[in-house]
Amino acid sequence: MAPRWKGKTAEEPMSVIVSKLQTSLIESNAQGLLSGCVVLLEALPEQTKLLYRACIGRPVITAENDKQWHQLSFEEALYLCSVLKCIKVAGENKCAKSDEELWHYMVAKRVGFPVMFKAYSHLRRKNWVVRAGSQYGVDFVAYRYHPAFVHSEYAVLALPDEDGDVENARLKVWSDYHCTLRLCGSVAKTLLVLHICRNGEDVVSLSSLEHYNVEERIVTRWNPEASRENQTMIVKK
Amino acid sequence: MAPRWKGKTAEEPMSVIVSKLQTSLIESNAQGLLSGCVVLLEALPEQTKLLYRACIGRPVITAENDKQWHQLSFEEALYLCSVLKCIKVAGENKCAKSDEELWHYMVAKRVGFPVMFKAYSHLRRKNWVVRAGSQYGVDFVAYRYHPAFVHSEYAVLALPDEDGDVENARLKVWSDYHCTLRLCGSVAKTLLVLHICRNGEDVVSLSSLEHYNVEERIVTRWNPEASRENQTMIVKK
Numbered sequence A, B: 001m002a003p004r005w006k007g008k009t010a011e012e013p014m015s016v017i018v019s020k021l022q023t024s025l026i027e028s029n030a031q032g033l034l035s036g037c038v039v040l041l042e043a044l045p046e047q048t049k050l051l052y053r054a055c056i057g058r059p060v061i062t063a064e065n066d067k068q069w070h071q072l073s074f075e076e077a078l079y080l081c082s083v084l085k086c087i088k089v090a091g092e093n094k095c096a097k098s099d100e101e102l103w104h105y106m107v108a109k110r111v112g113f114p115v116m117f118k119a120y121s122h123l124r125r126k127n128w129v130v131r132a133g134s135q136y137g138v139d140f141v142a143y144r145y146h147p148a149f150v151h152s153e154y155a156v157l158a159l160p161d162e163d164g165d166v167e168n169a170r171l172k173v174w175s176d177y178h179c180t181l182r183l184c185g186s187v188a189k190t191l192l193v194l195h196i197c198r199n200g201e202d203v204v205s206l207s208s209l210e211h212y213n214v215e216e217r218i219v220t221r222w223n224p225e226a227s228r229e230n231q232t233m234i235v236k237k
Helices: A014-027 A045-054 A074-083 A099-109 A113-125 A174-186 A206-211 A229-236 B014-027 B045-054 B074-083 B099-109 B113-125 B174-186 B207-211 B229-236
Strands: A031-035 A038-043 A058-060 A068-072 A088-090 A129-132 A140-143 A154-160 A190-197 A213-219 B031-035 B038-043 B058-060 B068-072 B088-090 B129-132 B140-143 B154-160 B190-197 B213-219
Touching (some): A038 A074, A045 A068, A068 A074, A074 A113, A099 A113, A113 A129, A113 A154, A113 A206, A174 A213, B014 B045, B038 B045, B038 B074, B068 B074, B099 B113, B113 B140, B113 B154, B113 B207, B113 B213, B174 B190, B174 B213
Parallel strands (some): B031 B088
Antiparallel strands (some): A038 A068, A058 A068, A129 A140, A140 A154, A190 A213, B031 B038, B038 B068, B058 B068, B140 B154
C-alpha cells in the first residue's frame, strides 16, 4: 500500500531530520526531567523545529515565553536517551539517571512497557514515524513521513509472545480480530502486528531487550471473490 | 438512543410474531436436524414467513422447490427447543434429543457456548432481535424490530465473569476498549456488555443456566467538553 499524501510532499528523509535533531541535542547537553509518566524537555528554538519535524514529543504551553518545553512519552524519552544517546534524563533529585535506572523507573511505572518500547524502537530505527494509536484502539500508528504530509499507513499492535502476559493480550478471540480489522479498514490502515519474542530472556535490564526478536505480521481479510482462479485468468487475457 | 428507522415502520410487536411462530411450530411438530455447527429446519410456507419476520435462522437454497429449509445457529435452535419449546432437534440417528442432550452436544462443539447462549436468550426473552455481530467485531447485534425496519441499536459483547475463561475474554486491555468503542461509534451503535455471572455454578447442565446472573452495562466515551458545568449553565439560561 502506498502512502496516502495530504497534498504536500515531504522534503527531507526522516533519517536526516532525526540525525540533525540528535546532533543538536548532543551539542546542547539536553536534559529531560521525569514527571510522573512523561518526560519534560526544554528545547532551543532550532530543536523545537527539529522535534516537530521528527514528530517526537509535543510542545507544552507554559507562561515562559522564551523557553519551549516538550512533553515526551516514556518510549520517546528512552529512545532519545538509550538509542540516539542525545539526551540525559534526571529524576526528582535533578541528577541524571543512567539508562538502566531510567529503564527500571519506567518498567515499574507502566505495565507492559518493555514490549511497547521494543516495538517503538524497532519501528523508529527503520525511520517510521511512530505515534500513539489509542484513537484507533491500537498501540501505535506508523507514518512513512511526518503526519503533516501523509496519513498513517499502519495500525500497530505490539504483542508479547506466548510465554508473556497472555492474559491481557489482544487478538486472543475472533471477535477482537474482526473488530480491529473492521476498524483498520474503515480508517484505511493496515494492521501490523509486532510479536515480541523474549527468547527466554527476562525483562531484568534494558540490555536484555537486544536479545528480543520482533516478528512483523500484516493481518488483512482474505476476500475469496478477489482470489478466485478465473479472476486471475481474466486479468491475464 | 432511539431506533434508527429505515423509512418503514414495523407493524406487529416482536412478542406477537414470536408467539405466532411458536404456536405454528408446535402444531406441526417441527423437528430440526443437527448438522455440524448448525441445525437445519424444514418449514411450511407460513412458518417460513414467520421465521423471517421473527428474524430467526436463514433460508437455505436447495434443489427441492416444495420444501423450504432453514439454517439455525446453535443459539437459535436451543432457544426454540428449550425456551419456546416449539421444536425438537434430532441427531445423526434421527432420534429427537432431549434438551440436556442437545445442550451437551453444543457445549462440546463450541467453546464459550454457555455464555453466548445465556446472552442470546436473555435478549430474546426481552423481545430484542438478536443477530451475529462478527461484522462489527462483537458477539451479537440487537435490533428493536426486524432489521428490515431499523438499524441495530446495540453491539453486544457477552463476557464471562472473573472466575470464567478470562484468558480469552474481550475488553481486558484499554486498546481493546478504544477499538471497540471507536468502531461502535462509527457504525452508530451503543456498546452493550453483558457480564454473565455464574454464581459459583458449574456449566454441567442446561438447567444450571437459570442460576446465572446477567449484568447489563452500557459503555460509552465520556466527553469532558460536553459535561462541563458551564455547558449546563448555558442550557439552563
